[in-house]
Amino acid sequence: MRILIADDDAKVAEHVRRGLSEAGYAVDVAQDGAEALWLAENHKYDAMVLDVMMPVQDGLTAIRQMRRKGILTPAIFLTARHELQDRVRGLDAGADDYLAKPFSMVELLARLRALLRRQRAEPVDRLRVADLELDLLARAAERGGQRIALTNREFALLELLMMAAPKPVSKTAIVEHVWDQHFDSGTNVVNVYVNYLRAKIDKPGLPPLIHTVRGIGYALKEPDA
């Protein structure tokens, strides 16, 4: 899988490149929209990660020109502009997804995987880790064939952990995606919800799947993974 990154901030681009490389992707980096356009015209990429605000040519102009030239590679926008109209503008220009800065590498990887799955028309309605299964359409969870009743918030939390599995998800990322309002991440609310989820998923006698990764956050993985 080959990914094109375009970001004028060399340090951010380097971190994203390293994160994607570690996840097994081949990565090319462009420093502005014009270079990204040139690379996209001359190489075949499976996906693109483009910053919106770049010198010479911004991400919006670059993606518009790519789409006009018939380059339909799926693209995720990285942007510091969080307002609804900015997101709409980005998606209307031809992007497939939108990730607001500051973002977590785990989330970028999860979105990239989802984008690539959609490209390959793979079903994305079920997530599975060990014997835990999450049906995204029916909004139902099962472990070892046993149905687990979850509240909306527990479902969203489990979905996030399963999308990122086996990588850990930070408390900040959990707050950002499970709660639509930014809680003070110093509060215990995330821990309480993780404990609620633990009580339902990791019942006595079953190998625990939800792990606390100190200094990082929480991970959902098989005990020996």
Next chain:
Amino acid sequence: MKSLRWRMTAWFALSVLLVTVVFASITYLHLRHELRYERWERKHPEHADWRLHGSYSESEVDDIAGELWRLSLIYALPVAVSALCIGYLLAHRSLASVADLSRQLAEINARNLRQRVQLPCADREFEAIEANINGLLARMETSFAQLTEYSANVAHELRTPLTLMRLKVEDASSEIRPEVAEALQEELARLSEYVDQCLLLASADQGRLVMRPEPIALRRFIEEILDDYQLWAGQTGRTVTLLAVDDFAVVADCRYVKQVLHNLLTNAVKHGAGPIRITLAKDPRGACCRIENAIGPAAAAGQGHGMGLRIVRALVPGLGCSIETSAAGGQFTAAVRWERSTVSGERTEVA
């Protein structure tokens, strides 16, 4: 406030009446004078060469002048009413361009600053006003675009290093002490939140927030978010309770209503003490959501930068509501008040 239309009407009517009174007075005085000194001459009906000479007596003069005075008084009222009506119509026509200008200006907001005012049927005097207002709008449009661009650049400049820091902390979190990594993550999250709040405040202050009003059943809306605050407050043994005296819906943008409630409840949990009470009730002015709690030691000591409340104050005008706060007797109360026009009936079944 004085109305220019009524003032113009009054000026016109008074002018007409003044002219009429002056004219009538001159006529009256002149007539009296003429009647008093005029001599009349008549032929005798039977003797053609006989001439009869005479003059009006004082009582006859008074009688004729009195008749004139009485007639003047009878016609004074219709003349005054006619003068007022004609004056009002003239004032209305003269000020039609001002009303048109005012209507066009009222339609211009942050989202359609490209619009310009047009007064095609206005008098020549309004051409300069039209040109000056359009010039002002053009300058505002330019400044607003620069401000928006500036905010976007600030967001970019602040969030890009935050992204880098977050990626670095995530990268290094397995190599540094867990408690240091956790602390760094928390501080980064706090910093990101602060940046978001500053940018939200700037957008609200500049009127750049795009509102999407919809009916919100407030009791249900608060119940949906209450769990989190109950959990949070519960960590310090405090409670959050909702008392819905009335069930009503308000028309506002639910994202920003949630932001207002979030900021007020966050303040209550972080800076308050004791139980937190949320009360929803209608009153003759509309409806009110009241959040009450005891003042905590941190707030009493003047800690906290007041950003949450500032954001609330910046958001409420766009939500069609107002915020009143009071701190008395060791008790803090924040009341979000919706005017009657934005409150709809009971139990509106909406999201």
